[in-house]
Amino acid sequence: MALLEVKNLGISFGGLRAVDRFEVEIKKGQLYGLIGPNGAGKTTVFNMLTGVYKPTDGIIKLDGEDLVGKKTIEINKAGIARTFQNIRLFSQQSVLDNVKIGLHNQYKYSALTGILRLPKYHKMEKEMNEKAMELLKVFELDGKADFLASNLPYGEQRKLEIARALATNPKLLLLDEPAAGMNPNETIELMDTIRFVRDNFDMTVLLIEHDMKLVSGICEELTVLNFGQVLAQGKTKDVLNDPEVIKAYLGE
Incomplete structure (x- = not known):
């Protein structure tokens, strides 16, 4: 059974049919690419998959669970996390705190516990700090845990955004143009990072990307x-x- 199963997915905005009869099946552990010209509907698909x-019409199932109609936070808890084309970090928060924010859907305590700093609060904060630092170490960001996120170089901000997404413990990671704004060396490093995430986090990855070297270098299948x-x-x-793809997308 596919981890992600999408059938006959469509959305209209007024009289505009933005996406029509979109279908895809992604197996567990795949690196899968979604490509197309600007305005083709790629980010709209991501927004439907994540509840934005x-x-x-249509069906979205993750590991057999129907996601259509669920809120973004419910979909995240079900197992889908995403990054964005324009990096959306909490820029004035520390690198560590950005990852801890991703962990909060796994830790629950009452407002009173937090206000009074009861033992349960301190126990959970200690566990969250340890888990966040483990993730940062994977991405070689543990030495910059106390930096403001805005002070990281661009490539490391991308890594931090992926680390924060992984902190939510997803089954499926959606990457929206992760190589946008990167130089060739940063893109090569990103490719290694995505492979590492798939292999070491038992992760399935669906990415939107315009960089064909990245797409051809890591994606096993494409839509x-x-x-x-x-x-x-x-x-x-x-x-x-495919000649039709070359004609429509590559412009040759």
């Missing part, structure tokens, strides 16, 4: 969107050599 938009509809699907090499 409610689909007009191509064009004008809100699936243009092609399959193994990465086959899809990138």
Whole structure:
């Protein structure tokens, strides 16, 4: 059974059909790519998968659980986490606190416990600090735990955003143009990071990306969107050599 199963997914904004009959199946442990020209509907698909938009029609199932109609926080708890094309860190919070924010859906205590700093509060804070530092160490950011997130170089901010997403303990990680704004060396390092996350966190990854070197370098299968509809699907090499994809997407 596929980890993510999407069938006949569509959404309309007024009279505009932004995405129509989108379908995809992603197996557990896959590195899967969603590509297409600007305005093809890729981020709209991500927004439906994460509850930002409610689909007009269609089915979204994660590990057999129906997600359509659920709120973003419910979908996150079900096992989907995402990053954004424009990095959305808490820039004036520390690197450590950014990751701890991702952990909060796994730790619950009452307002009174927090206000009075009761033993349960201190126990949970200690556990969260330890887990957050473990994640930061994986991304070689533990030495900068006390830095403001805004003071990290761009590539490390991307890593921090991925670390925060992983802190929510997802089954499926959605990466929205993770290489945006990166230089070639940072992109190569990002590719290694994504592979590491898949292999060491038992993670399934779905990414939107325009950098074809990254896409061809790490994605095992692709779906191509064009004008809100699936243009092609399959193994990465086959899809990138499809004449219709070349015509519509690569402009050659």
